Amino acid sequence: xxxxxxxxxxxxxxxxxxxxxxxxxxxxxxxxxxxxxxxxxxxxxxxxxxxxxxxxxxxxxxxxxxxxxxxxxxxxxxxxxxxxxxxxxxxxxxxxxxxxxxxxxxxxxxxxxxxxxxxxxxxxxxxxxxxxxxxxxxxxxxxxxxxxxxxxxxxxxxxxxxxxxxxxxxxxxxxxxxxxxxxxxxxxxxxxxxxxxxxxxxxxxxxxxxxxxxxxxxxxxxxxxxxxxxxxxxxxxxxxxxxxxxxxxxxxxxxxxxxxxxxxxxxxxxxxxxxxxxxxxxxxxxxx
Numbered sequence: 001x002x003x004x005x006x007x008x009x010x011x012x013x014x015x016x017x018x019x020x021x022x023x024x025x026x027x028x029x030x031x032x033x034x035x036x037x038x039x040x041x042x043x044x045x046x047x048x049x050x051x052x053x054x055x056x057x058x059x060x061x062x063x064x065x066x067x068x069x070x071x072x073x074x075x076x077x078x079x080x081x082x083x084x085x086x087x088x089x090x091x092x093x094x095x096x097x098x099x100x101x102x103x104x105x106x107x108x109x110x111x112x113x114x115x116x117x118x119x120x121x122x123x124x125x126x127x128x129x130x131x132x133x134x135x136x137x138x139x140x141x142x143x144x145x146x147x148x149x150x151x152x153x154x155x156x157x158x159x160x161x162x163x164x165x166x167x168x169x170x171x172x173x174x175x176x177x178x179x180x181x182x183x184x185x186x187x188x189x190x191x192x193x194x195x196x197x198x199x200x201x202x203x204x205x206x207x208x209x210x211x212x213x214x215x216x217x218x219x220x221x222x223x224x225x226x227x228x229x230x231x232x233x234x235x236x237x238x239x240x241x242x243x244x245x246x247x248x249x250x251x252x253x254x255x256x257x258x259x260x261x262x263x264x265x266x267x268x269x270x271x272x273x274x275x276x277x278x279x280x281x282x283x284x285x286x287x288x
Contacts, residue, residue: 001151001154002125002126003049003125003126004049004050004125004126004127004128004147004150004209005049005050005051005052005125005127006050006051006052006053006054006121006122006125006127006128007045007050007052007053007054007127007128007129007130007143008054008056008114008115008118008122008127008128008129008130009038009041009042009053009054009055009056009129009130009131009132010056010105010111010114010115010129010131010132011026011028011038011055011056011057011058011061011064011132012056012057012058012061012104012105012108012114013027013058013108013133013257014027014108015027015028015133015257017257017258017259018030018256018257018258018259018262025063026060026061026063026064027133027256027257028041028064028132028133029063029064029067030256030262031266032135032256032262032265032266032269033266033269033270033273033276036067037132037133037135037256037262037265038064038067038132039093040135040269041130041132041134041135042068042093044130044136044141044142044143045128045130045141045143047141047143047144048128048141048143048144048146048147049144049147050128050143051099052098052099052100052101052121053095053099053100053101054100054101054102054103054118054121054122055100055101055102055103056103056104056105056114056115056117056118057102057103057104057105058104058105058106058108064102065102068093068094068095068100069094070091070094071090074090075087075090075091078090101121103117103118103121104117105117108228109223109228109229110223110224110226110228110229110230110231111228111229111230111231112218112221112228112229112230112231112232112233112234113218113228113229115129115214115215115218115231116215116218116219116229119212119215119218122212122215123212124212125212126150126209126210126211126212127209127210127212128143128146128147128207128208128209128210129207129208129210129231130143130206130207131206131207133206133255133256133257134205134206134207134253134254134255134256134257135253135254135256135265136159136205136206136207136249136251136252136253136254137251137252137254137268138249138250138251138252139250139251140250142159142207142249142251143207145159145247145249145250145251146159146207146208146209146247146249147209149183149209149245149247150209152183153183153243153245154243155211155242155243155244155245156208156209156210156211156214156235156238156239156242156243156244156245157208157209157244157245157246157247158174158186158189158204158205158208158235158244158245158246158247159204159205159206159207159208159246159247159249160174160202160203160204160205160246160247160248160249161202161203161205161248161249161253162201162202162203162248163201163202163203165201168193168198168200168201168202168203169192169193169194169195169196169197169198170192171192171203171204172189172190172191172192172203172204172232173189173190173193173198173199173200173201173202173203173204174186174188174189174199174200174202174203174204174246175187175188175189175190175199175200176199176200176202176246179200182247182248182249182250183245183246183247183248184245184246185243185244185245185246186239186244186245186246188236188239189204189232189235189236189239191224191225191230191232202246202248204232205249205253206253207249208231208235210235210238211238211242213238213241213242214234214235214238217234217237217238218231218234221233221234221237252268254268
């Protein structure tokens with residue numbers, strides 16, 4: 001069984017749900033407390049053992065590549081002013097040589113097309129997909145949980161979570177062979193099923209472990225919902241020949257591509273930061 005070493009992060013989206021904030025700043029670089037959403041996602045990937053991050057970018061997303069590069073003037077100023085702790089924090093986030101690649105999605109043809117754009121860099125090995133506007137936390141890196149599941153059963157792993165009661169019809173949900181424990185073999189998946197027909201209350205979340213055969217399927221995948229090439233449609237085709245397991249991970253998801261989700265993420269991350277002092281206490285008071 002080949003290890004999962006690479007992760008694809010589709011970052012070409014326009015971020016229309018968080019406009020006007022994402023008009024100039026890529027939505028993935030919007031702050032959660034004092035760092036971009038993408039900083040948390042990359043940290044999660046590193047904690048899962050990812051060695052190579054493949055960013056699928058688009059027009060207006062050059063700031064993402066700049067964020068993961070040296071800022072010579074800033075670093076010199078911090079050094080000169082003796083702000084060594086802050087300097088170490090900034091430099092410590094920079095990638096190792098060869099740890100990151102950037103490929104351009106020339107037109108917005110959907111998530112499936114974005115993943116397909118990474119095919120030559122990923123090559124013939126299993127890989128992770130991390131939706132970069134989905135911040136996920138847990139006692140263990142959520143992607144690490146998915147990779148551990150892959151190492152146990154092989155095939156393809158889809159991270160899922162329970163939907164709010166009565167709202168499964170609003171999401172892409174999975175059908176399971178049985179429901180015993182947190183990891184179960186899948187028999188299907190459906191995008192926004194009519195209310196009352198949902199095969200489960202488990203929605204597809206923002207982390208996947210996929211086999212490289214998905215690329216050949218994506219190459220001729222017909223357009224689906226929104227007239228886009230949907231990753232879900234391609235996975236459903238791959239399921240005919242390969243096993244898929246759904247993993248109900250331990251943790252919490254924040255959809256930072258949504259204004260309310262971004263606000264929740266800021267509050268949740270701030271509450272985990274003892275160094276914020278009075279800000280943290282004020283947030284706790286608001287929640288009383």
